[in-house]
Amino acid sequence: MKKYLQIFKISFEEEFAYRLNFILWRVRNVLQILLTFFLWSSVYTDSTRQIFNYDRTTILTYVFGVMIVRALVFSARAMDVSRDVANGDLSNYLLKPINYFKYWFTRDVASKVLNMLFAVIEFTLLFIILKPPFFLQTNMLALLAFLVSIILAILIYFLILFLLSSIPFWIPEIGWGSHFLVTVVIVEFLSGSVFPINIFPQALQSIILATPFPYLVYFPIEIYLGNVGGWALIGGLMVATAWVGVLWMALNVVWQKGLKVYQAIGR
């Protein structure tokens, strides 16, 4: 435990080594939120309008919620694993007395803490500037379920990143290509961070909800907003838990097979 605490500290300090990069990365997050905010603000100009199961208050809370949930779930370093695998740096870690998964999870946590701190500052500033109506959830059960769903989302995203990063064991040249397709495009859109999933027709929603992606952003925020309760809440949390299990098992199989074909090319 002590060594992972050290990894956490080092990773946290490492994030500050490239301060300009980090600040510009956060600026990018704010710009992305602006488009979504003003788009929805335009759609819900009339505060009494109710479409897609949202009104002005809940949809703008959704947009601000995305800012916090994204910082918690999508701030991660584990995408660098594919580089370690492709250029043979993985060997350095295999020789050390540390668990490689725990090492990267610790680095992810450090990244999440730092990004969360900045996200809270951005949230506050944008809140003061834009003055949106905000839905404050007071039901303790909903808040608890929200926290559980966030933990599940973090685990799902970590496992997806690791699974993707295992591809270079077999095809080293498509590390970035696979990350672009899955994390930049599919996760971004199907997680609900660009728009809520319930914009789509019911049939399409059902298909998307059967994948792990909406449990990363959409589902936790829906819980916070109180739009999911009772059996739907339990069912959703069970599906997310099942995805954690499935992805974990898949990762174990893929990683073990990958290590068998790993040749430390580039070392």
Added chain:
Amino acid sequence: MKKYFKVWWMMSKNSFSMVLGQKLALFMFLIGKFFRFTLFFLFLFFLLSGTGKLAGYSKDQIIFFFLTFNLIDVSTQFLFREVYSFRSMIIKGDFDLVLVKPLNSLFRVLMGGADIIDLITIPPLVILIIIYGIHLHPTFVGILLYLILLINGFIIATAFHIAILAFAIVTLEIDHAVMIYRDTTNLGKLPVDIYKEPLKGLLTYLVPVGVMMSLPAKALMGLTSAMGIVVALTIGITAMFLALRFWKSALTKYTSASS
């Protein structure tokens, strides 16, 4: 001019063959770009099917704004992909090798690596623009102004890329600068009318995303004034002038580090 076109074609062929050598990666990026476009297109389609209008624009009009944004965005990425790899040239000092060649250095670092993945996506985009454009029943003057302002938008986008290159020489930072440019222009996916002041004003005149992305589509719809077009063209010329000045000034700051 002929010499530059020949050099550009040669560099592009090299760049294309590099990408075509990794067919699986090419396929992944192509599918990714297709998905990204389709999902946002579907989002707009379903959103406007539910709401009817957005900021006073119909579904076809909003989709046309989105398609025009994509055309400028994809065309600039197709031509200026080399900008993304300029940082390594600067930090390794390889830029020296560009400076000593009898070729405009800006031309080399701006257009030295056309992207075939983006090129593939341009023809279907143009077809969609024609289909949705016809739905809007444009006049001949509207089409002509659309094309002029499209070129103007492209000039502003070029100016931005030149400024980013100059910024890279001065600060050694480019990756996030490019991405911030892209995130800012992404605000032009939809008409700037959806934004409130002062952001709307900033996006129209200071960071002229509105002039780049929204104005061409508005001209086709007959929603621009003669004054608006004059201002837009002035912004385009000024942006290019300032970007070139910045580039020239940045060149004097180049330290040739690591070479």
